[in-house]
Amino acid sequence: MFGDLMGMMGKLKETQKKIEETKNRLNTVMVDESSTDGLLKISLTANREIKSIEIDNTLLEDKEQLEDYLVLTLNKAIDKATKVNEAELGAVAKDGMPNIPGMDFFK
Known part of the structure; x- marks a missing residue:
């Protein structure tokens, strides 16, 4: 019984280390998003x-339009980055979870 518990604790610590490594790696994974017409480009x-944020000069002439472009494009970029982040971290967490009956968190 205690051997199983110690094994689980070791696996959880190993999983935590893998999660931290994945978080560090995700700092180097770039997500790019552009407005539909390509006048605004965002990398995160x-x-x-x-x-980085690249703004075409034509957008500098209309403050409201630029603000709208920034909000829309930033939200799309953040959504895309969040999906990548959650998929990567979820895969690591699922792989490292011990098989405990009744604890099916990651189906």
Whole structure:
């Protein structure tokens, strides 16, 4: 019984280490998003840290339009990065969970 518990604890610690490694790796995974017409381009990491924003000069003439573009494109980019982040971390967590009957968290 205690051997099983110690084995589970070891596996959980190993999984935690893999999760931290994955989080660090996601800092290098880039997600790019553009407005539909390509006038605004945003790059961010899969951990949702903005790395660059490129704005076409034509957008600088209309403040409201630029703000709308930023909101829409940033939200799309963040959504895309979140999906990548959750998929990667979810896979690591699922792989590392011990098989405990009745604890089917990651189906």
